[in-house]
Amino acid sequence: MSAVLETQTMAGSKPAAKTETPAAITLIEAITQALAWEMRHDDSVLVLGEDVGVNGGVFRATAGLQATFGPERVLDTPLDETTIAGLTVGLAAQGMRPVAEAQFDGFVYPMVDHIVCHAARMRYRTRGRLHCPMVLRVPWGGGIRAPEHHSEANEAIFTNVPGLRVVMPSSPARAYGLLLAAIRDEDPVIYMEPKRIYRQYKELVPDDGEALPLDVCYVLRDGSDVTLVTWGAQVKETLEAAEKLAGEGISADVIDVATLKPLDFATIAESVAKTGRCVIVHEAPKTAGFGAEIAARLASESMYDLLAPVERVTGYDTHIPLFRLEMKYLPNVDKIIAAAKRTLAHS
Amino acid sequence: MSAVLETQTMAGSKPAAKTETPAAITLIEAITQALAWEMRHDDSVLVLGEDVGVNGGVFRATAGLQATFGPERVLDTPLDETTIAGLTVGLAAQGMRPVAEAQFDGFVYPMVDHIVCHAARMRYRTRGRLHCPMVLRVPWGGGIRAPEHHSEANEAIFTNVPGLRVVMPSSPARAYGLLLAAIRDEDPVIYMEPKRIYRQYKELVPDDGEALPLDVCYVLRDGSDVTLVTWGAQVKETLEAAEKLAGEGISADVIDVATLKPLDFATIAESVAKTGRCVIVHEAPKTAGFGAEIAARLASESMYDLLAPVERVTGYDTHIPLFRLEMKYLPNVDKIIAAAKRTLAHS
Amino acid sequence: MGVAATFQIESLQYLGADGKPVGELPEAFADPRALLPLFKQMLFVRQFDGKAIALQRTGKLGTYASCLGHEATHVGIGASMEPEDVFAPSYREYGAQIVRGVRLREILMYWGGDERGNDFQVPRHDFSWCVPIATQCLHAAGAALAFKLRGEKRVAVTCCGDGGSSKTDTYAAINSAGAYTLPFVQCIINNGWAISVPRSAQTGARTLAQKGIAGGLHCLQVDGNDLFAVMEGMRRAMERARNGEGGSVIEFMTYRLHDHTTADDARRYRDEAEVKAAWQRDPMTRLRAYVTAQGLWDEAQEKAWADECGKHIDEEINAYLELPVQPVEAMFDYLYADMPPDVMEQRSAVLAAEGRA
Amino acid sequence: MGVAATFQIESLQYLGADGKPVGELPEAFADPRALLPLFKQMLFVRQFDGKAIALQRTGKLGTYASCLGHEATHVGIGASMEPEDVFAPSYREYGAQIVRGVRLREILMYWGGDERGNDFQVPRHDFSWCVPIATQCLHAAGAALAFKLRGEKRVAVTCCGDGGSSKTDTYAAINSAGAYTLPFVQCIINNGWAISVPRSAQTGARTLAQKGIAGGLHCLQVDGNDLFAVMEGMRRAMERARNGEGGSVIEFMTYRLHDHTTADDARRYRDEAEVKAAWQRDPMTRLRAYVTAQGLWDEAQEKAWADECGKHIDEEINAYLELPVQPVEAMFDYLYADMPPDVMEQRSAVLAAEGRA
């Protein structure tokens, strides 16, 4: 497991030059591109969900796919998440590669039963006779001024469940490569999409069908004083915080976890071995959020490296408010900087 | 928040003298007793679930209640967990105090939607206009040679969800006091019952209607070398491990978390401040299990107290096997002792 | 080769698309003046709806779900209930809620991203808006169960859409209502679309009313753009419920004349011709034709009522716009009755960061 | 006041409780000898069931769910399917599975706490036993959807109980089958009880067959203790499905003659008189009377067949009893196709602890 060091920093969110390039695409366009690539190359891949057909999904992730591949490859479902999850398990167990969409993170709960009891267990239960190569795409997270239940960060529902993989891209290129990998994987993958950065910036994503590994964290920025670990939409704020810290002479490693389960802890440990300090940033509530797992690993495997208490900058232990207050709830650049500085007060 | 120090150790699982006392009862009898007490004293309390009526529940937790309180207080439901959860929310929001039963932990998943989206949010969403004083009882955990889906340890599904309380008793007395508190609490409580120790031993539990606090950990044994933290059925193995360690001159604090959410971290921190070492024991898979939260808190709030890496002795990151192999999966006395000794190798 | 069971689903319509009665009107409307307050409510709701959309378009409201075209169904449902009954709406039935006492400012607050919108001053016991489709149906069944257990003569009424009729929660609610013989009314508001998915794609069932057969409920299909049919269908269901005869499922046939919400663009998936045709069955035009023909209404009255409505709506909008944002601690203060120490600590930290410790 | 829709649910019965035909037999059984292999399967299943219960009682098997009394329904369902069809059972339909090729040792392994029981050698593509009630129904619908999308002429058949017919998953499966016109057969095996909850408490619906109306499926009620009715009902449903005419719901009226499982004690909640009466409708007695009357069967044949069954069953039981427990690493080896490093590490640690690193 080796960390991949990216040169591009993304700290400035709109690299103007790239926006001009015809092939530069947003994160959500990269998702569409990956779906189309894989559907072209594998007949068993199909897309299903609410409004994914002619409407192309409420976020347009499946825009154009039904026109290209037909209604037998891109299926609108009746309005029921239990149905979507159950059909997906049945399809996957019988030779298809379904990519199901949950319309919003807040609607994933009725899918939990089929995901946990069946998708995650089918191979285990049958000693490999049947298995569930499926992807569940879940637009994830807050900050888009959406109505109630449209802003949840509920990855912790899945990270304790054996048999699942949980993935969350934070750039167009990673969205493309990780989604290809997720579809090709022989086991169920929960693919969470940080909807706040769906259209945040564009980058060139060659449509080459190249998948990325499903168990690698990405070091997005190289530093020596403190390790900032995050995933999803908070990658943006975390990189901004690192940039600002650099202005004050504090250099930070920034790690995009990208694949929460299985966790590439080695990359995080390596960084913390170097910096001795770690700030974990995530949108979900703090208590028993996935950040706890990373901190727990540090407490057991990197204890002697730690020069300062592990900090978690997270959503509070309350529901994300409706949109008038939601930005007060979410982590932000200031909170991350403050936490980083707290770790630096220790030596 | 102060820890309660119990004198009784429970390490020997059947205190023979107590078994003779007429009023000495098992953990599950304590649950029945608490239900009956509260139903006698509060007309708005009712019990619902599958087979809870004339059958008294598949574990007999509601045995005799329908005969005593009538079919309008003890309701068999149609066989659907979504139904149970949704009805419970509706009942609670309209002035009742429903105590719903999930027949087994593995059947709790279809309830997640109503618990997370409604029970946990009703008060928040309506600024206190409506709220959900309800209890969901969930027989929990493995080790009883049961069929598939009857042995899950899935507390992590709930611990990241704001607005919930998550409770797990490990003795008849705590089962009684915590269940009374859970029913009386104005907010939803997930009350998980370690089914493996339902009938493990009896103790005297006065039927006095005295509730226990919902946010207190219990120090069951006092030591100075290492802190053993656990909950539910593993309290038994952990106390046994502590007893054996004592035989080797190693003295352990044993903490029964009892109330996972909100977590009484102060009691754990106090113990670790004294011992410098911590072993967390739980049945659920390790990754992102609730043990991670405790380890994370240690990594941030007790880092300077830690003399050794935090150890987690847990279920493996796979599904609990069917019963021929399940005891290989679960934590046990040997694994706990080994972990404790690993922490003691550091000084 | 016997017959195990047979079922028949009645359908109700009293007013033609031209506003002329197609048969005898329901008894309750023997005097057509009984209709007027309801018609005026419908006009009020439609005017409010237009203004809410405008507010959204000018950045003063978040995503908003219009009720354009549903006025007869919504107002009729609300008007059929008693104050002590409980209503469990989805997110679109403002007409019903307004009749029950919910204020416009509350509707605006909710879609304006402020939880206080759910804190209805009246009716205190109704459920708030419910975004997870059809989950409210089970809450209504739970409420109905509470009424039955307490011996109260109250009815729980809930709505879901044609899309929502596919949701397993709807089925669960229907089944529980049948199993416990509950005072429960499941309104299925069939407006033709669930965002981009047409009614025909939701199910192979010929009617949505027949979903009730699965739970042994009384089933009825009514013209949801015909206020008479709505009122008569509801009357029957409410009576059955209040008399202890059990639950009903009513399918209201109407049409969503607007986009799904202001975040939607229905032109992507829906034929303009269909929408035009639907306007021909507009409940408002139809009822206006009827009351005008009855000599109960004229242009002057309409103008005067529109002005009155406008004034009230503007007052409510202003109250909404002037409402200060909640203090940040509000996100902690309504989570638990007894705030746990950890939450308290986070609250304090937030206040401290705002210099308000 | 029109009629929106009407529905009729047929019921099928051919054999009286006394084993005498109550009318013309289905065409497929014009030659009654066609029946004999099925009757023999039923005898085989019943004998096995008794031995499985005995194994549990003597501590050699875990909790076991008996199929006593369901033999006609189970065997009939299995016998109506083609090998390439997919079966998604609950946990009780051994008769159907055995007909399809599942071995007794696999059944015993499963209830004996060994996942290898789910690794059917035949049929490889059938779903395994499913404990979370009715979830298998949606998997069958998904399988049926796969068949339809790939243009395969295969049918997905699934079973749930009277209790399971209340589960929202059953409804979802029925609704999807209708929405997509799937080659899908939902068998609802009404054996009167869901553990301690009687059929009457599950729903207000008069029949369970009518659950299918909610999804627009073809609905049928059959006497599940009458093999002719079972076979004819299934024939119709399978034909419809294979011809692309869509899904069916069949309610099989039978009775659970044993406790729910060996962990249950039905005397706590069920009247002995009811059980006694149910024995009068025992599918085995009834069919035995019929084949005997037809001159196709006698006591000697029964004895010879019982011995043959006994030998085979004992062989299978021995194979089960002699099977060594899986190595401990099995709990890691079937989790993922590509074992993640963390899991690999835990696996190694376990092996090391066993001195097998």
Ligand SMILES: Cc1ncc(C[n+]2csc(CCOP(=O)(O)OP(=O)(O)O)c2C)c(N)n1
């Ligand atoms: C459980 C759930 N899934 C998905 C959504 C997203 N969504 C919001 S409204 C809607 C369509 C609802 O259609 P229908 O039930 O017909 O009601 P209508 O909007 O037409 O009134 C969908 C899919 C949701 N709110 N909840």
Ligand SMILES: Cc1ncc(C[n+]2csc(CCOP(=O)(O)OP(=O)(O)O)c2C)c(N)n1
């Ligand atoms: C989701 C779920 N809830 C509860 C159970 C526990 N349980 C096992 S069998 C059963 C009753 C099933 O009754 P029915 O559907 O009539 O089938 P039968 O056992 O009579 O064949 C129950 C409640 C379960 N297995 N799954």
Ligand SMILES: [Mg+2]
């Ligand atoms: Mg609709």
Ligand SMILES: [Mg+2]
């Ligand atoms: Mg049954």
